[in-house]
Amino acid sequence: MSEDLDREPASAEQPGAGLGAIATWRQTSVTSKALLFGVFVNRLGAFLQIFLVLFMTHRGFTAGQAGFALGIYGAGHVLGSFVGGWLTDRLSARAATLISMLGSAALIVSILYIDVYWVILLAILTVSTVSQLNRPAAQAMLAELTKPGQLVMTMAMYRLAINLGTAVTPIVGVALVSVSYSLLFWAEAFAAVLYSAIAWKFLPGKAAPDAAADAAKAAEPKQGYRAVLADWRYDFYLAAVFLVTIVYCQYIAVLPLAIVDQGLSLWWYSLVVSANAVVVAVCEVPATKYVQKWPLRITAIAGFGLVAVGYGVYAIALIPVLLILGTIIWTASEIIGAPTTFAYPGMVAPPHLRGRYSGAMLSVFGLGNAVGPAVGVWVWSHIGQAFWLWAGAVAILSAVCARIGMRRPDEQPATASAAPEAAT
Template identity: 50%
Template sequence: MTSTDESTGVWATIREAPVPVKALLVGVFVNKLGWFLQVYLVLFLTTSKGFTPVQAGTALGVYGAGSVVGLIIGGSLSDKVGPRAAVMISMFGMAGFVLAIAYVPSYAAVVTVVALAGAVGQFYRPASAALLTELTPKNRQVMIFAVYRLAMNLGTTAAPLIGAALVAVSWNLLFIGEAIAALAYALVAIVALPKRAPRTAQDTTADEPEQAGGGYVAVLRDYKYVLFLLCMFINAAIYMQYLAVLPLHMKADGLSTWWFSAVVALNGFIVITCELLVTKVVQNWPARLVAMTGFVLLGGGLAFYALPGGVAIFVIGTLLWTLAEIIGGPTMFAYPGMAAPKRLLGRYVGSAHAMFGLGSALGPFLGVWVWNASGTQVWVWCGLAGAIGVVLAYFGMSPTASTEETTAPDITPAAEPLPSESS
């Protein structure tokens, strides 16, 4: 199949995607509709459980730490038992732990269950991304990840509104709702996702012995990919400043919360409405070029906030880094599947998601610390970090044999034969 506009367009990619890919898109959308725990955990623990704000904030931090660990474990689990089984384990486990949060009696028990929910609830992400990679032709992978991101963004955007309606009735109903959403994704996995055939000796080539190159050690030996992992960390760490430092800066400039809400809403609107269209243009660019362009716009957009000029500066800066997100996001998350050896696909994907999660967790802390120390100079540091990302992307995402190799997916259908990928 050639990489033409027709074969890689938005609707062609969705229409001709195999049934399991469509099921993944629906499943993650439904699951994100029930994404309540992280949004409402602090309020639940302070208003319903009677814990202090510090205790609630600590629990939220533990949830984030558990999520990073879960992404790493999920990548290994996907390689060992297959994406379908990993998604099922994740969603069944998440449903149980989420329900337990509402009923465990002590703070120690709450923190323990929250950590487990954060970890187990993330197993599905490397597995889902690995399966998208396995089932999608290489020339359509960037586009399918853009569609996947859209499904996640739509679900995540609607979830707080649904959660507010459930909380108005009962806190317990909130946790029941998230458990139901997780079980719905588990049902999708059971019915529509393909089983992976057991690994055989032929799956390990002579130049990739399983014992010598297995596990995350093999990922770390790929020095170019390690540079890419640093790209993911930097990307997330500076991206999160729009939630950590931007509201502090706008408040310091005398702007109301409404203006901050408006620029955040502007970002969300552009991402949801424009990312697929932009991806249609950039999906056939070299991944390294896309990533470098994204870092230039991300670092430049955040550095733009350091200029004087009031609301206009905040709007223009937001437009710049939002453009970075819609240009670079799908490619950055599709790249691990392009770079990974087949037998380590889950670990390559899991490590990338984990580094992004780690950057998302540490970025706000670092940003606020720099803001308190140097004020608007924090945006200059973000620009410099973006420049480092450009260099890392240049050296870490250079073409390799693994990114050009095409292998048939080692899976068998669970329910019905997969549609042909021919056009």
């Protein structure tokens, strides 16, 4: 029965399946459009992570202290995603967003007036955690408001809002820093306040009690994140996200070191990184019109497995032609897999656990980005060019985990098979 389900597209018989970006946008609710605009505004003002090291050294701290502060900021992202998922389910996406934006706006400005290093670290951890609370809220709200067949395309537009904001942020940040770091921090606080105003105006409060959702919740033997972990297939999906994130981020950690080690100019590194950003921004949304109709097993294998192929090309030799070819291949993996990967928690989560399912995914995603660079650089320093073969092997393992873990949205969760009477 499971194999029969897998042969059908994930979006089959779902309303709005297969629509392009423009048609999906026209059918998108005003609330979702406002949320996407708020996400863009928030990313447009996300200066702290980019300029944190420069700010710390400007204040007189050492490069090592600045680097440790950046690591603390990454740890806050992991913690914030976890707490944000709980807060979204417990209160509402609107409440989680307001707490996140108003709290981070107040906290980020305080960093300007702190001189003691360990207090600055505490402030950075708090700011990072609070600012991340809105991410699970945004994904859960989009899943709630979007027709099932349009969720992958909506997530592609959500990622486009993030990527566009991220692309412009460094340019705006440099202009602000040229005036003063104080202006930079106040600008990020203003962007957070603006997003909170959008959330206050357009996002709904906690929905009225749903009898069916309440009955499903009462029937579950486990609640909260324990219920998420009890879904063993979703655990495989989380493992896939964690592993592929560790591998994927090596293009910013190991690749520049490997290029220099091979005697190539860093110009080639800047070329492939810029090409990746441009191709993803231009191609991801149009490609999603077709990818959203694929079976999840195909998306999983392509989205996760092509990272292994791209890095495997690097393993042959880091010469310009193979550098470009490998980059095109792993960029294709992001275009194919990322919208579905971000949409998947909303596809399979019970309504009362959407925040936690999204929070769990974002937590492992953040954890992979946090530990990946350190692990990658350590391994590369010991085995050199063979690193890319090991990276490809881990990416293949992530594809296997994704294939096991990603089920059709209309299938029962893995835990339901153990208690069919309760499911009925």
